[in-house]
Amino acid sequence: MKIIVPATSANLGAGFDSIGIAVNLYLTVEILGISNSWYIEHDLGENIPTDERNLLLTTLTEVLSVKNVVLSEKYHLKMTSEIPLARGLGSSSSVIIAGIELANQLAQLNLTIDDKLELATQIEGHPDNVAPALLGNLVIATTSNHHTDAVCAQFPASKLLAFVPNYELKTMDSRKVLPEQLTYKEAVSASSIANVLTANLLTGDLLSAGKIMERDRFHEPYRANLVPELAILRKIGRAHGAYGTYLSGAGPTIMMLCADEVLSVLTEQIHQDKQLTGQLYSLEIDKIGLKTEH
Template sequence: MITIRVPATSANLGPGFDSMGVALQLYLTLEIHEKTATWVVDHDSGAAIPHDDTHFIVQAALQLAPDLSPHRLVVRSDIPLARGLGSSSSALLAGYAMANELANLALSRDELLALATRIEGHPDNVAPALFGGAVVAYYDGKHVFHAPLRLPKTHHFITYIPNTQLLTAAARAALPEQLPFKTSVAASAISNTLIAALQSDDFETAKYLIEADQFHETARQHLVPHLKQVRTIAHELGLIGTYLSGAGPTIISVVPKQAAHHLQQALATAKLPGKILDLVPDNTGLTIEKEDRIYESF
């Protein structure tokens, strides 16, 4: 049996629109079992998700290896669908990694990143899912440039996941087609300074910049009414650093470890509809286990 595990991801981190992301300790796990006459996909994701070769993971694998022999697969995922935690990216990478293994394609992680980015359109989810930790990346239409981003080791990601989905297409449709030049310059400066602050272990500066996005949060806030509420609750505790995860509707607050439980309690007291999780970054990224041994075949 081969087991592929891919972490969830949170993109943007506020002003890092389409370029910044972090892997978190929620996982999609794909088990590859024996060969079968036709593809069989065992999962618990609901009746709307197929169990045959039309499953997204199988389709992703067949993109890379059209002649791939069918297998029995078991898919388990803690990553909720359409919530801004990279569920589609994790499934895409699981399919690509399966094809890479079974067809002996010998693709490197950088090659898989380039292939996945072409499908996703931007690398903010697939890069951290592959490499782990936080990653800043840029896709110029041909190449993906990426670099690791330092995050404070003492901070947790308090994650509020609403019960309702928000499809990426709807969130994208809310964005303006253009930004004024001065706004673009300011938004870029905020993002650049956030990266510099994080790389310098200056979270006192970074936490304010996380909440200063001018690229997407203002345009999407009507789709995510709880963003203002969660931010207000955090501020009342003296905690700054709340942002809209990816396209939403998940909302994340980056807070010191000692304050994580207090924020969780405050959000629970507010009785927001959904789940509240205390997460930390996954620093490993996509892993493959074969014959009880975890390894990198890239």
């Protein structure tokens, strides 16, 4: 059995902690067989555990404990991932979704999509990465009182350019620079920007969505110093016809949305800029989300 989960890009500027998209880089977890102890074969580096300490298995354990189930066997697994770690492309959420599905399959829990979403949001803390990783496409979601409401919709036709800087930024560290509070006036203004962004996305108006996503007041102004590449890429995007540019998740990846016609000029401009060191990915929206193959 194989579990396949897409990467995700959260926030889209003003949609902080509630809007995300699934993109076509994948985490794959394969069950190779029963084993004396849990073992995850992978080549993701020394910092990623191969035993029960791995996020995949801590998630599995948490789900089994919530459901009051004990597995009689342990397994040898193989994990491969195209998703850069701690870069703002939802690597941790992809593992959480895979861990929930692994528990679901191994313990035959018959979890519904809603069950998986509740569990994932409880584990991750916010729904903007886990919801699109599970459902695919564009998801707008909110969690309160242990319940998540999620709306899945078609993302407007667009090319995506993800610039992934050569350094990690842990979500935990990137959240430390955010303010404890906003004034009532600031909160109303920031949320009205997010509302218009959502309306533009749902009506397929990427030209307007791209402009307003750059006016976020919730997180990008505070994180801009951590990721100097955001200002550089936004300038390139504006000069060469991108719809909009935003900090993907907690960063440091920067996502640019653009039409097919300007993709090559934007790619060329980014490659030519000596201040930018990192990888550039040309991505598509994943429309499916979590997949399980038997």
